[in-house]
Amino acid sequence: MGNKAGGKGKKDPAVLTDEDLKMLKINTRYTEEEIQAWHAGFLKDCPSGKLDKKQFLNVYKKFYPEGKADKYCNFVFKAFDTDNNNWIDFTEFLLAVGVSQHGNLEDKLKMAFDIYDQNKDGEINRKDMTKIIEAMYDLANEEDRSGEKAPDQRVDLIMKRLNKVKTDVVRRNEFIEGCLRDELLRKILAPNTALASDGQASNITTTTSAPMHTTTSINETGAAV
Ligand SMILES: [Ca+2]
Numbered sequence: 001m002g003n004k005a006g007g008k009g010k011k012d013p014a015v016l017t018d019e020d021l022k023m024l025k026i027n028t029r030y031t032e033e034e035i036q037a038w039h040a041g042f043l044k045d046c047p048s049g050k051l052d053k054k055q056f057l058n059v060y061k062k063f064y065p066e067g068k069a070d071k072y073c074n075f076v077f078k079a080f081d082t083d084n085n086n087w088i089d090f091t092e093f094l095l096a097v098g099v100s101q102h103g104n105l106e107d108k109l110k111m112a113f114d115i116y117d118q119n120k121d122g123e124i125n126r127k128d129m130t131k132i133i134e135a136m137y138d139l140a141n142e143e144d145r146s147g148e149k150a151p152d153q154r155v156d157l158i159m160k161r162l163n164k165v166k167t168d169v170v171r172r173n174e175f176i177e178g179c180l181r182d183e184l185l186r187k188i189l190a191p192n193t194a195l196a197s198d199g200q201a202s203n204i205t206t207t208t209s210a211p212m213h214t215t216t217s218i219n220e221t222g223a224a225v
């Protein structure tokens with residue numbers, strides 16, 4: 001994917017440029033018409049072209065009336081905001097929607113990893129995992145966090161199954177390869193991808209499926225759904 005920090009003049013975030021359109025056509029499965037329709041829907045919700053954290057959270061919360069969505073939402077927001085400027089622009093938005101809608105297992109695992117890797121350095125550690133697992137519990141309103149459900153225990157199990165004995169650090173490809181070959185890892189680390197393979201709800205009910213809901217709601221008017 002392109003590096004947006006390439007230093008061109010400031011563009012109006014509400015405008016879909018030819019370049020944006022081209023990039024989105026290459027990196028998603030949407031047609032030009034569909035992209036235009038998503039863009040129109042996006043602008044309806046975010047006339048400035050900027051989706052900020054507060055707005056993101058408001059939408060998110062609607063899907064988790066029982067749970068506490070704030071923490072998890074913050075993580076997802078950061079993962080979507082690939083250029084780290086504290087708002088989600090249309091291209092960031094549609095790339096994420098595209099993965100949710102059409103991505104294969106590996107694409108979805110990449111996105112799951114991005115949620116764990118909050119500082120975007122391509123590595124995650126025990127702390128990152130513990131934080132996200134706690135946030136997933138909050139989201140699912142899971143109160144029982146004892147025994148094998150304790151976030152610490154979960155991370156121990158993850159590390160063991162990833163063959164991480166001496167080190168605390170998991171790289172992107174290790175995360176993806178581990179999840180691809182180990183269904184239990186997938187269930188813990190990326191529950192929504194596990195759904196597809198066995199049709200059973202995990203007790204951590206949501207992770208990367210959440211952005212999907214958010215985006216379809218934000219874009220109820222879009223033609224692509
Ligand atoms: Ca951004």
Ligand SMILES: [Ca+2]
Pocket residue numbers: 116117118119120121122123124125
């Ligand atoms: Ca990291």
